[in-house]
Amino acid sequence: MTTLRDIGEDALIARLVALVPRDPEPAAGPGDDCAVIDPGPIHDTLHLLKTDALVGGIHFLPDTPARAVGWKAAARVVSDFAAMGGRPERFLVTIALPPDTDVTWVEDLYRGIGDCLKTYGAVLAGGETSSVPLKSAPVISIAAIGSVRRGQLVLRSTAQPGHTLLVTGTLGGSRHGKHLQFTPRINETNWLVSNFKPSAMMDVSDGLAKDLPRLAGASGCGYVLERTALPLSPGSSVEDALGDGEDFELLMAMPPEQVDALLAAWAGVFAELRLTVIGHLAELGIGEALGGGWDHFAARD
């Protein structure tokens, strides 16, 4: 028997998407942060769709405050809309919980979701509740629909060799609590797409070691990473920055001739958030394998 642990997450997804009918001409590749629906050329606005899930024992622990779990569940999805240059508008929340769950815990979970929706101007449109068997892990699954202006959509697949790689904020440290307190970079991305639209962008959710090769690969590029340039969270090593995951910072590519102007303008608008050059895209085939990063089905050390 071959198990999910044997093949890992990316190989699993590649196998599965071949088994179901898909959009013959998708506006974004199947691995991008959100699915994109183009309602037709007369419309200036595209729809974005995203689904995500948090699992007890994986993404949060029994003693994690429920309100923080709720914030995280919703903010992860907001971050994916940010990565496309858009905004989330309506959320669907599915909870699958053991029947002995404390009602207060669930109410706090929803308060945390509500905190995030209020902050980013979104609403709850619907949901579903289910039980799971006693002792099973709770699952919170969130889907959302939003929008992006046609000219502001940023994909992972549209950068070119030579484009500069930049990342917002600092990397590493999610294991020390950052994964519950992050700020989705939606204000930053909405400024970017109006002023210095990246040639490609994604959010760093599984660690730069996993996500940088994904962005480069989607654009048909290799990459050169300057490890010494990585912006490290306090107490984090280069290995942490590459592998911890759940940074929810933006990784973007920019034509190199725009980078100086971008950095100068950025410093004037977002004085408290770093924007750091960490390398550049290269011809396909260039790029060392980066150890680390999160695979849901990999065997743990």
Add this chain to the structure above:
Amino acid sequence: MTTLRDIGEDALIARLVALVPRDPEPAAGPGDDCAVIDPGPIHDTLHLLKTDALVGGIHFLPDTPARAVGWKAAARVVSDFAAMGGRPERFLVTIALPPDTDVTWVEDLYRGIGDCLKTYGAVLAGGETSSVPLKSAPVISIAAIGSVRRGQLVLRSTAQPGHTLLVTGTLGGSRHGKHLQFTPRINETNWLVSNFKPSAMMDVSDGLAKDLPRLAGASGCGYVLERTALPLSPGSSVEDALGDGEDFELLMAMPPEQVDALLAAWAGVFAELRLTVIGHLAELGIGEALGGGWDHFAARD
């Protein structure tokens, strides 16, 4: 401590939706089969959103064929679009599975989802994979977006006292396997909304005992149920028909003066599927409590 088992599913949902921002003027109530997005009066088409989940040990068992689980996961969602008079178009599939899950099982799950999407002309737009801890129940969460023509939208909340209640097919028997083999009534509902638009409609997913009071309540009505008129699945009692759940038949209300013409036309188009008068809506307050039906968090007998 008050647990979910103590308060039950409907009370839980009522508490939770008060804790998050919601659409101030929703086109459908929070309890309807799908959420409705109205893109504005110049548009003839409304968007529909739905999320649903299947949980191992609750909705299927370890020996349930994975392809049947996949069909059921997607077909439940199709049934909700049918209940609004619309059609699903794009699906998002989130799977949360233990790392020791057989890859073949997951592939068969997706083949079953694919069977359903092909049958109803929908596509997979995106998804997410997560692990759950070993021994935890697998969860399959599906969200979908679709559409309905503005004039064909059917809500639960728009029937009136005196309207006749009808149900498609037969009720009961889900515990004997019907819950894996049902046909979402989407062809029937698309014919209905073009020819005899119901004054209210929903799909029967938690059993008539739970769902009839919900439809009546959403319309501000009571109800009179003719138990002896219930169309029973082979081997099912009236109690089974009321309480088994997972029938995925359509429950609808019709102005009484249209019922004879509807039944005559129906028999000509859908010769193999029964459509049965089971009672009528009444003034609010009329209607016996109906024992049975599925509550996810209720203590089991």
